[in-house]
Amino acid sequence: MADATTHPGDAPLLVVEDLATHFAIDAGLVRAVDGVSFELYPGQTLGIVGESGSGKTVLARTIMRLNLGGNVRTSGSVRFSNQSLLDLPISDMTKIWGREIAMVFQDPMTSLNPVVKIGRQVTEHVRKHFGISKAEARNLAIELLQSVRIPEAEARFDSFPHELSGGMRQRVSIAIALACNPKLLFADEPTTALDVTVQHQILNLLGMQQQERDMAMVLVTHDLGVVAGRTDEIIVMYAGKIVEQATTSEIFHRTSHPYTEALLRSIPKIDQPSHTRLAAIAGRPPDLADSLEGCSFSPRCPYAQERCFEEEPELEALATDHLSACWYPVGTPENQEAWEKNLLAGRPSTLAIANGQIVDDVSVHLPSGTS
Amino acid sequence: MAGGGKAHLRPIEDVLISAQDVVVEFPASRGRVVKAVSGISLDVKEGETLGLVGESGCGKSTTAKALIQLPPPDSGTVHYKGEDLTQLDAESLRQARTDLQIIFQDPISSLNPRRRIGDVVAEPLKVWGPSDSASQVEKVNAMLEAVGINPDDTRDKRPHEFSGGQCQRISIARALVLNPQVIICDEPVSALDVSVQAQILNMLEDLKAEYGLTLVFIAHDLAVVKNISDRVAVMYLGKLCEVSGSDALYESPAHPYTELLLNSSPIPDPDVALSTDLVEQGDVPSPIDPPTGCRFHTRCAYVSDRCIDEEPQMQKISDDHYVACHHPLASVANSAGVSV
Numbered sequence: 178m179a180d181a182t183t184h185p186g187d188a189p190l191l192v193v194e195d196l197a198t199h200f201a202i203d204a205g206l207v208r209a210v211d212g213v214s215f216e217l218y219p220g221q222t223l224g225i226v227g228e229s230g231s232g233k234t235v236l237a238r239t240i241m242r243l244n245l246g247g248n249v250r251t252s253g254s255v256r257f258s259n260q261s262l263l264d265l266p267i268s269d270m271t272k273i274w275g276r277e278i279a280m281v282f283q284d285p286m287t288s289l290n291p292v293v294k295i296g297r298q299v300t301e302h303v304r305k306h307f308g309i310s311k312a313e314a315r316n317l318a319i320e321l322l323q324s325v326r327i328p329e330a331e332a333r334f335d336s337f338p339h340e341l342s343g344g345m346r347q348r349v350s351i352a353i354a355l356a357c358n359p360k361l362l363f364a365d366e367p368t369t370a371l372d373v374t375v376q377h378q379i380l381n382l383l384g385m386q387q388q389e390r391d392m393a394m395v396l397v398t399h400d401l402g403v404v405a406g407r408t409d410e411i412i413v414m415y416a417g418k419i420v421e422q423a424t425t426s427e428i429f430h431r432t433s434h435p436y437t438e439a440l441l442r443s444i445p446k447i448d449q450p451s452h453t454r455l456a457a458i459a460g461r462p463p464d465l466a467d468s469l470e471g472c473s474f475s476p477r478c479p480y481a482q483e484r485c486f487e488e489e490p491e492l493e494a495l496a497t498d499h500l501s502a503c504w505y506p507v508g509t510p511e512n513q514e515a516w517e518k519n520l521l522a523g524r525p526s527t528l529a530i531a532n533g534q535i536v537d538d539v540s541v542h543l544p545s546g547t548s
Numbered sequence: 549m550a551g552g553g554k555a556h557l558r559p560i561e562d563v564l565i566s567a568q569d570v571v572v573e574f575p576a577s578r579g580r581v582v583k584a585v586s587g588i589s590l591d592v593k594e595g596e597t598l599g600l601v602g603e604s605g606c607g608k609s610t611t612a613k614a615l616i617q618l619p620p621p622d623s624g625t626v627h628y629k630g631e632d633l634t635q636l637d638a639e640s641l642r643q644a645r646t647d648l649q650i651i652f653q654d655p656i657s658s659l660n661p662r663r664r665i666g667d668v669v670a671e672p673l674k675v676w677g678p679s680d681s682a683s684q685v686e687k688v689n690a691m692l693e694a695v696g697i698n699p700d701d702t703r704d705k706r707p708h709e710f711s712g713g714q715c716q717r718i719s720i721a722r723a724l725v726l727n728p729q730v731i732i733c734d735e736p737v738s739a740l741d742v743s744v745q746a747q748i749l750n751m752l753e754d755l756k757a758e759y760g761l762t763l764v765f766i767a768h769d770l771a772v773v774k775n776i777s778d779r780v781a782v783m784y785l786g787k788l789c790e791v792s793g794s795d796a797l798y799e800s801p802a803h804p805y806t807e808l809l810l811n812s813s814p815i816p817d818p819d820v821a822l823s824t825d826l827v828e829q830g831d832v833p834s835p836i837d838p839p840t841g842c843r844f845h846t847r848c849a850y851v852s853d854r855c856i857d858e859e860p861q862m863q864k865i866s867d868d869h870y871v872a873c874h875h876p877l878a879s880v881a882n883s884a885g886v887s888v
Contacts, residue, residue, distance in 0.1 A: 228741045228742075228743060229741050342832075343604070372603040372604050372768055373603075373768060373769065373770070373809060373812045373813050373814070374603060374808060374809065374812040375603075376812065376814070377811070377812035377813075377814075377822075377823075378812075381822070399741055399742065400742065400814060401742075401816045402813075402814030402815055402816040403814050405814070405815065405816050405817055405818045405820070406815075406817075406818045406819075406820065406821075406822050407822070425818045426818050426819075429816070429817060429818050429819075439743065440742060440743065441816060443742050443743045443745070443746035444742050444746075444771070444816050445745075445746075445749065445769075445771040445772050445774070445775035446771055446815070446816065447770060447771045447774060447798055447810070447813060447815065448798075449774075449775070450795055451774050451775060451776070451777060451778070451794040451795055452753065452775065452776070453775060454750060454753075455746035455749055455750055455775065456746065457743065457746045457747040457750055458743040458746075461711055461713075533746065533747075533750040534750075535696040535747045535750065535751055536696075537696060537697070537698075537714070538698075
């Protein structure tokens with residue numbers, strides 16, 4: 178894996194600046210992605226983490242230009258190998274899809290065509306991009322199926338997707354994505370539908386292929402356990418915005434944003450004794466069609482103070498390679514003070530974290546004890 | 549693995565449910581048979597939470613459903629409070645089932661989208677009483693409150709107006725409304741985000757304490773199962789591998805399959821080294837034609853000739869820790885096996 182902190186001599190492969198994707202619906206404007214910026218270097222692995230509805234999938238699809246439809250409003254810029262992707266006509270995007278940037282989707286049953294044999298699905302875009310013959314394509318497909326560790330690859334060339342297990346189907350999707358040796362691979366929850374054993378194999382396979390091909394990868398997931406140890410850098414998203422961005426080790430060891438901390442604490446861990454009380458996050462993610470004042474996590478945040486409901490914190494550097502958007506970052510004296518104040522005032526979202534209490538209604542904003 | 553034997557069963561007087569030699573098979577095309585559950589014996593004490601873990605298709609849901617005769621097993625017995633449920637006539641079974649409830653994996657599809665929440669939760673009461681609507685409403689309100697849902701705001705709403713986590717809590721309220729003894733939880737948190745998963749796990753612990761419930765909890769996530777269970781049974785292809793108190797199982801797994809599951813489990817700590825030796829691992833064999841001997845031998849790192857010929861039986865390796873393996877881990881026998 179590439180070193181996340183220094184990139185000697187390398188130009189970034191992907192530069193995303195102030196990217197926003199809004200959907201106009203009857204109820205208003207849904208701000209699914211709202212001002213996201215990051216860079217990705219060749220060979221690097223980036224994890225994008227967040228709950229359902231945090232905008233992580235829409236972000237990946239916006240960069241790929243897969244959000245079609247009349248109600249989509251996109252702004253900002255995406256530069257990939259010095260091309261501005263958002264300005265390219267779709268006819269030019271077809272030269273980038275598969276060949277330069279490829280994608281593996283969550284559900285391999287719906288992402289593969291059920292009535293087309295696997296071999297043809299693996300080679301379809303190779304033949305289109307490189308114009309190779311049918312026989313060459315067949316050899317290449319078998320090679321690819323072998324490289325993703327599909328047993329009896331030759332026999333599988335003529336199989337249909339329904340003849341394979343979920344894990345094998347996901348391997349086929351990976352073979353399709355790797356076929357043209359892309360420079361960047363988006364893996365959108367590639368293992369969420371799979372068993373733990375298969376998940377482990379697929380993630381190892383992706384990591385191995387990435388190293389062999391020196392490909393950059395964006396791993397989108399809701400599970401912090403999946404990205405630990407497999408990524409160089411992690412972006413945590415909440416309500417369409419980046420709330421924390423840092424190297425993987427920083428995110429886990431010097432967690433700064435209360436949302437990241439809450440996510441980490443709500444995961445049951447194998448080394449905890451059984452019946453350990455879990456920290457629950459109060460409430461639900463906000464409705465992205467409502468315009469929110471202040472920090473979007475504030476109603477659910479155990480540390481929120483008056484300022485959090487009024488002023489939105491900017492993404493600021495705490496250290497080199499560690500950005501966080503919070504007025505009371507975890508680990509600071511101000512944060513400790515806020516926690517004690519809220520605990521004393523009996524703020525529901527603070528109690529949810531402290532005792533694992535279940536709190537749906539987070540509309541009561543201010544701790545009663547604040548001046 | 550994947551053995552027979554009943555060494556792990558406790559005296560029948562001490563347990564609430566005891567299943568012995570349960571076999572469930574389903575017909576497949578061309579006269580073949582899917583051997584979903586092949587002779588499983590399990591028991592659950594009153595107030596205990598039994599966790600059932602294994603990969604998709606290992607028969608964990610089928611086993612749990614066989615406990616409540618949904619469908620009844622093809623052979624074997626299921627004793628609940630000393631009565632054999634498999635021998636009951638339809639009416640007695642119907643009555644016994646009020647004690648045995650189930651919640652399902654997908655909270656949204658397990659609630660009828662056209663019905664109001666109040667009616668969904670009141671449905672069991674319409675069958676079993678009380679028949680006057682005032683006491684029904686009272687009971688429904690109490691149950692919705694018990695799962696942290698405000699009854700006055702929700703009784704007249706329909707399932708689509710709720711999030712996945714709230715729908716799962718409504719299903720739990722529906723399961724609780726008849727004051728059951730046992731609740732089968734069939735992957736109740738697999739479809740939920742981690743933050744919501746934590747809520748449901750905490751809530752099940754609270755409800756268990758409050759109502760004196762006995763739980764059978766199915767999941768494929770080992771950390772989730774450990775968090776909620778007192779005792780864990782690991783299943784593979786319709787057979788049991790290992791049964792143990794949950795802390796002991798995770799501290800010293802004895803079955804190679806348990807070890808494989810533990811090594812595959814994602815750990816939210818970047819400093820824990822990931823095992824990389826699993827890339828070549830094959831798929832689970834088909835339950836239509838399961839392997840001979842120990843059913844796990846095709847994927848096992850410690851396989852020997854004996855494993856191919858002879859099915860291992862459950863044996864005790866320490867207090868309340870049982871394993872069905874010819875070469876249990878951390879034993880002398882194992883070091884003779886082909887190690888990785």
